[in-house]
Amino acid sequence: MTGTKLEVCVDTIEGAWTAAESGADRIELCAALSEGGLTPSAGMMAAASRLPVPVFAMIRPRSGDFRYSDAEKTIMLRDIQLAKKQGMSGIVTGATDSAGRLDLEFLSPALRETHLPATLHRVFDTLHDVPLAISDAVGLGFERILTSGQGRKAEQHLQALAEIVRIADGRISVMAGSGVTHMNATRILIEAGVQELHASCSARESSVPPDRAEIRLGFVAQDGITRTGAEQVRLLRSVIDTYDENRV
Template identity: 80%
Template sequence: MTGTNLEVCVDTIEGAWIAAENGADRIELCAALSEGGLTPSAGMMAAASRLPIPVYAMIRPRSGDFRYSDAEKTIMLRDIQLAGHHGMSGIVTGAATSDGRLDIEFLSPALRHSGLQGTLHRVFDTLHDFPLAIADAIEAGFERILTSGQGRKADRHLQALAEIVRLAEGRISIMAGSGVSHLNASRILAETGVHELHASCSVLEKAHSSNQPEVSLGFIAQDGIRVTSAEHVRLLRAAIDTFDENRT
């Protein structure tokens, strides 16, 4: 049995290196994690391509829902091309139709023509029919689905996650994400059967001073910003490894 993979989502190049150097198996590279993750810049992708582990670029042109216009889809296709050009190992993306299904008419050719591996992001959690959504994700060519079990936090929806794993029947990897930490990793793994975890491993870094211009002008929130924590990556990696050792 293979070990559990740890994917860490980051929105800075410093965070990407911290995650890679402290136990992450893969990076989800984003801009604006505060918005749920948006497409990183070409420069960011080029810099991250030098990391020693696979990097998947988020392809999401804006915050909000996942029903995209034709103009937005054109942007997404161009961003997918840039991800390949700048050395990404894969992409993280998704799109939904107006009737709550996965938009495989867009996603399937987008993935096929890219030549990149694909993770279906948490658009999955907004879809109405789990079995159909899983089948559509497989048909579209995704290698994994990131899901919280259709709730805000993965550890509060373990039964749903276990059902998704059961429905997938090993045809596609199921990766649990949202609220995952070293404190709940073992329980999530034990009760759901997933073999991949996704986390930001971030902590709140307070602003140096409430008087600094970035705070007073609103560029930095009064309570600070979230940054990738080396300690939290190491703690989550250790929790996963301990679970894997006990499972074997």
């Protein structure tokens, strides 16, 4: 039986190494996780290509909605080619059209021309016709769908996640994300039946001096800096492994 995969999203190279060395099966490489994840730089991709696990680069030119202008699509196409050139194992992307469904006209050639494996990100959670969205994702060639069950947190939408898994019916992997931790992972896996989990495994620095210049100037939040936590990754990995062992 294939084990449940753990993907950790990061926005620093240190976080990428921490996740890889602590039990992640795959890295989602981003810039600005505080904005939901944006396209990382060429330098960041090149550095991450040396990791011992597959690295998928986020292709998202800005925060906000997922309906992109022609200029933004051109940027995304260039970034996809850049991801391939810099040694990424795959990409994470998505876009909607004016009708509120996946932008087939853009995504089809974008995925076809790169030949890189692709994950459909949480643009999926904005789409109203779930069966159509799943069929479109399959037809486009995406390997997996990242979803919270179309809510803010995966744990709060387990029935919806389970329905997505049922409709997907093995045609595409369903990966639960948003608010996934070692505390709720077992429940999500059992009740939703997803094949993969996605988490940031973030931890706050315990001591950040309030008079630190970066805080005073607004570059760092008052409550400190968030980083990928090795212990959080290890705990989640352990929960997943226990779940896999118990279902054999």
